[in-house]
Amino acid sequence: MRIKIKNRTEIDKLRAANIIVRDVLSLCGDLIKPGITTWDLEKASREYIEKVGAKSAFYKYQPAKTMQPYPAVLCTSKNEKVVHGIPSKKEVLEEGDILSIDFGVIKNGYCGDAARTFAVGNISETARNLMTTTKASLEAAIKKMLHGNRLSDIGHAVQTVVENDGFNVIRDFVGHGIGQDMHEPPQVPNFGRPGRGLKLQNGLVLAIEPMVTEGDWQVDIREDGWTVVTKDRKLACHFEHSVAITEEGPFVLSA
Ligand code: MF3
Ligand code: CO
Numbered sequence: 276m277r278i279k280i281k282n283r284t285e286i287d288k289l290r291a292a293n294i295i296v297r298d299v300l301s302l303c304g305d306l307i308k309p310g311i312t313t314w315d316l317e318k319a320s321r322e323y324i325e326k327v328g329a330k331s332a333f334y335k336y337q338p339a340k341t342m343q344p345y346p347a348v349l350c351t352s353k354n355e356k357v358v359h360g361i362p363s364k365k366e367v368l369e370e371g372d373i374l375s376i377d378f379g380v381i382k383n384g385y386c387g388d389a390a391r392t393f394a395v396g397n398i399s400e401t402a403r404n405l406m407t408t409t410k411a412s413l414e415a416a417i418k419k420m421l422h423g424n425r426l427s428d429i430g431h432a433v434q435t436v437v438e439n440d441g442f443n444v445i446r447d448f449v450g451h452g453i454g455q456d457m458h459e460p461p462q463v464p465n466f467g468r469p470g471r472g473l474k475l476q477n478g479l480v481l482a483i484e485p486m487v488t489e490g491d492w493q494v495d496i497r498e499d500g501w502t503v504v505t506k507d508r509k510l511a512c513h514f515e516h517s518v519a520i521t522e523e524g525p526f527v528l529s530a
Pocket of ligand 2: 389451482
């Protein structure tokens with residue numbers, strides 16, 4: 276697949292889809308408290324997209340024939356889970372947990388995709404720092420979304436912020452182009468030397484998604500075939516925005 280540059284009309288449609296994503300993430304944020312399950316969040320999200328006439332971009336998503344179709348509309352990744360955690364009635368949130376929620380929709384043929392990590396009640400100082408750093412790394416990356424910069428400037432910005440704060444970035448999963456497909460080229464790594472790769476241009480839309488770990492960046496995949504956990508079982512955090520490069524600068528579609 277070739278990289279697709281979007282015009283103003285397409286960016287407006289991507290914005291509309293990403294507003295739904297943003298609103299579902301805030302809705303989940305409002306529901307999060309000790310005692311609820313990740314399935315409660317899944318249910319509320321399903322009801323919301325039904326109401327606004329959008330389709331999940333994740334449900335039944337199957338990136339390869341060898342993989343099981345993804346069984347939910349949300350990815351809920353608690354503590355040592357990095358990404359692609361599957362919501363469950365048995366997974367109860369407890370005070371001190373951190374929970375990453377990743378969500379995507381298709382609305383009028385265009386995709387939205389974003390993720391946020393939430394605190395459940397009071398959390399440890401390390402967990403708080405990990406969240407602050409991951410968010411800051413995403414913000415630093417968004418600032419690089421300028422016509423004329425290079426693709427690797429994005430990952431370099433993420434890695435610099437993260438490693439300066441003593442955390443690590445996941446290597447095995449990356450951000451991506453987004454448009455009529457949730458995953459379009461190019462891939463957007465969260466690490467690397469600056470000044471390399473594709474020249475960024477107006478109309479390019481990317482989902483930038485730093486996945487950051489408290490300890491080492493190596494991961495395992497659970498038996499369900501989806502859930503990614505840190506090998507050392509230390510905490511992980513994930514923030515994602517879909518961002519368009521425009522003449523007026525970076526346009527954060529999912530904010
Ligand atoms: N939001 C994820 C991404 O950015 C996709 C989740 S995978 C799925 O790549 F299977 F849940 F859809
Ligand atoms: Co994504």
